[in-house]
Amino acid sequence: MLVEDSxxxxxxxxxKYAHCPLKKRPVLVREERPATPPTTPPHPAHMAxxxxxxxxxxxxxxxxxxxxxxxxxxxxxxxxxxxxxxSPIATAAVKLEPREWPQQQLEYLAACRARLExxxxxxxxxxxxxxxxxxxxxxxxxxxxxxxxxxxxxxHQLYHYSxxxxxxxxxxxxxxxxxxxxxxxxxxxxVSVSTSRRPRYQCPDxxxxxxxxxxxxxxxxxxxxxxxxxxxRKSFSCKFCAKVYTSLGALKMHxxxxxxxxxxxxxxxxxxxxxxxxxHxxxxxxxxxxxCHHCRRAFADRSNLRAHxxxxxxxxxxxxxxxxxxxxxxxxxxKHLEGGCGVPTTSxxxxxxxxxxxxxxxxxxxxxxxxxxx
DNA sequence: CTGGGGAGGGGGCCC
DNA sequence: AGGGCCCCCTCCCCA
Numbered sequence: 001m002l003v004e005d006s007x008x009x010x011x012x013x014x015x016k017y018a019h020c021p022l023k024k025r026p027v028l029v030r031e032e033r034p035a036t037p038p039t040t041p042p043h044p045a046h047m048a049x050x051x052x053x054x055x056x057x058x059x060x061x062x063x064x065x066x067x068x069x070x071x072x073x074x075x076x077x078x079x080x081x082x083x084x085x086x087s088p089i090a091t092a093a094v095k096l097e098p099r100e101w102p103q104q105q106l107e108y109l110a111a112c113r114a115r116l117e118x119x120x121x122x123x124x125x126x127x128x129x130x131x132x133x134x135x136x137x138x139x140x141x142x143x144x145x146x147x148x149x150x151x152x153x154x155x156h157q158l159y160h161y162s163x164x165x166x167x168x169x170x171x172x173x174x175x176x177x178x179x180x181x182x183x184x185x186x187x188x189x190x191v192s193v194s195t196s197r198r199p200r201y202q203c204p205d206x207x208x209x210x211x212x213x214x215x216x217x218x219x220x221x222x223x224x225x226x227x228x229x230x231x232x233r234k235s236f237s238c239k240f241c242a243k244v245y246t247s248l249g250a251l252k253m254h255x256x257x258x259x260x261x262x263x264x265x266x267x268x269x270x271x272x273x274x275x276x277x278x279x280h281x282x283x284x285x286x287x288x289x290x291x292c293h294h295c296r297r298a299f300a301d302r303s304n305l306r307a308h309x310x311x312x313x314x315x316x317x318x319x320x321x322x323x324x325x326x327x328x329x330x331x332x333x334x335k336h337l338e339g340g341c342g343v344p345t346t347s348x349x350x351x352x353x354x355x356x357x358x359x360x361x362x363x364x365x366x367x368x369x370x371x372x373x374x
Numbered sequence: 375c376t377g378g379g380g381a382g383g384g385g386g387c388c389c
Numbered sequence: 390a391g392g393g394c395c396c397c398c399t400c401c402c403c404a
Contacts, residue, residue: 273383386394389393
């Protein structure tokens with residue numbers, strides 16, 4: 001975590017990442033396309049790690065960022081693509097192969113897709129992506145709905161935000177529809193709590209507890225703002241932006257967002273982490289492992305499936321306490337509030353999960369209440 | 375203007 | 390210590 005207190009840091013994050021110019025700006029890299037692509041495509045399950053992603057190229061110390069500007073036109077200056085709509089990524093997303101791609105890469109991509117063909121019987125292609133098979137079966141309904149399936153979230157899962165203060169940092173309470181990993185749930189504070197009773201390691205500075213000592217250690221080393229007053233810490237500042245971290249490890253993790261060591265060999269886009277690259281590669285292959293059991297639509301990203309599931313709910317997850325209208329996304333609720341909710345609220349700063357029982361220990365959270373620090 | 379999908383980032387936990 | 394995976398979130402774009 002940043003040296004600054006976590007609450008203000010969180011506030012900064014919600015302000016369009018103004019503190020860091022890299023949000024949503026993966027850049028193209030100079031080279032890294034093999035002179036000749038491999039002739040034998042790997043198994044689809046290994047495509048990401050064995051072909052597209054050369055881990056040996058992940059040299060965060062030496063990889064300088066190509067472009068740290070937030071201006072989209074900078075991409076055009078690189079001679080690559082002027083905007084998202086005309087980028088290779090976007091082109092691939094609209095079912096057309098980029099004409100400017102080298103023939104070798106097109107042939108190789110076709111070969112990779114051919115390897116996906118045997119899984120075609122599992123596919124339920126959506127009209128938009130009917131040209132590509134789906135590699136994986138549907139996301140198991142049991143995982144999404146371990147209990148009785150219901151299109152609407154249970155009452156305890158609803159989030160109520162007042163028009164004046166949508167708390168972007170609030171974590172939802174545990175719910176099957178959240179597609180959480182089995183075996184763990186989140187407490188109200190956002191701390192993951194193992195369902196099995198194991199010893200907890202508590203931070204003496206902020207009282208946050210962790211299931212493992214390494215978790216506590218990382219917290220204290222990287223994230224605990226409260227501990228900074230009690231410990232003299234060396235600070236590590238990013239040479240690309242103004243961020244300052246309390247450990248070299250945290251800084252290194254951040255620097256990856258600048259150096260973007262994980263590069264797609266098909267389109268040249270670079271990413272900070274391998275799994276981000278894997279997700280990106282799905283835009284090339286058309287792989288959509290996560291599908292909705294209500295409408296059979298498939299998604300490449302679990303988070304997007306989760307958001308999609310909300311569209312099937314009569315009562316959405318985020319609700320306005322002013323007018324009662326519910327929304328599937330926080331952003332939609334925020335837009336609603338920015339537009340001015342017609343119904344005034346008596347408690348403009350209320351954040352009240354409906355499941356919370358009334359009582360002294362379950363009062364609504366005012367915005368001044370400490371948002372849980374990382 | 376609203377709702378929704380696609381894509382990507384930050385940070386936490388487990389191994 | 391680092392990788393993998395996860396959740397939550399945001400931004401951008403489009404119908």
